[in-house]
Amino acid sequence: MKRRLFSVFAIVLFVLSGCQKEPTSKYILPIESQYFLGKESYESVKEHDTDSFSLDSTYANEVTLEEDCLVLEASDSQIKNLIENNQKIMEEIAQEFEAIKDNYTVEWSEDYSSVTFNVDDEGLFSDNTAESLENMGHTFWINYILQTNCALMNQDCDTTVNVTYKNVDSGHILSKGLFPYEEFTITQEDWELSQSQDVIRSIEYDGYIDMKMIVEQVDSDKIIFAPQENDSFYSNDESLCLCLDSVYADDIKLPHQIKEGDVFVLRVDGSYALHEDGDDIPDIAPVAVIPEKYYEE
Structure with a gap:
């Protein structure tokens, strides 16, 4: 009797283990x-x-x-x-x-x-x-x-x-x-x-340099950056804006999620973008926006 009970128990365990789904x-x-x-x-x-x-x-x-x-x-x-x-x-x-x-x-x-x-x-x-x-x-x-x-x-x-x-x-x-x-x-x-x-x-890309910038604000239509290099381009600008609803962002690849405080390296030539978005923050047209954690000097 004990042997029979053991056999039934083993079969039940086998069936249950087969029904368990692999975690996802x-x-x-x-x-x-x-x-x-x-x-x-x-x-x-x-x-x-x-x-x-x-x-x-x-x-x-x-x-x-x-x-x-x-x-x-x-x-x-x-x-x-x-x-x-x-x-x-x-x-x-x-x-x-x-x-x-x-x-x-x-x-x-x-x-x-x-x-x-x-x-x-x-x-x-x-x-x-x-x-x-x-x-x-x-x-x-x-x-x-x-x-x-x-x-x-x-x-x-x-x-x-x-x-x-x-x-x-x-x-x-x-x-x-x-x-x-x-x-x-x-x-x-x-x-x-x-x-x-x-x-x-x-x-x-002659004339372009890579500048480190921190994200100050993220909206559905724009990202506002704070330049971290005062001795380079945009030395008089506390903030710079990349308008996501403009042609200047059409060829830019951005990460899936961006939040305030994220650090990026932007490839820029010191010029400003001609775009009217209703604020006083200068607009820019980078050719690349690279998350700093992946960037290689």
Whole structure:
């Protein structure tokens, strides 16, 4: 009798353990990740319909598409599945990129935090604009998948990827920056200069400097900063305003959440933006707004 009771008890425990659900956590991801999450191939990424985004239970228990981000409720095993699937798609994109030219290569770190692309001027400055965009489109997708995998691993949706483009002929750096906060502008003059030396930032940004500023106020339509360097640009200004509803913010990538006291590094040229917003605070038009915690001197 005791043996029978023990057997029944063991079976009940087994059934109960099988019914227990794996605990889940909340993950906030870049809105752009909707294009590739859960996709079967790079081709399906290109055909993505933003009006029909969803994830099956292989990858998440719940997914919400918000205005500027994706919110997932997922277990550790589901996140592992997502990362592995992202990796598979990224490897497919990398193969297409490296097939453009024999000397094109792409390498990323195991933790997805950095990537290096080797490119040449033919791919960058093709007479066929659509071809150039397609060539560089591969790097765009790889950068976003890397950032998403980083966010999945460390649960930081604002995380960055250290991106480097290299001149495949000379081995010199052609452009370097923190994705997604810095744009990767590459000109013909940058290419020519990279034949003999590293080019960290495009000559398009000559005259710009990086200034540390603290957030004084955050509203839906503007961010007010306090400059922290009195011996540089804007030395007579106690506050500066970035108007989020103006063209000056169209190409600026901002973190998911910004609060008073946050410190940023703004790339500015000392000029003011021509924008009337009803206050006396001077407006500015930075080309980059980088969270200080990710910024590298």
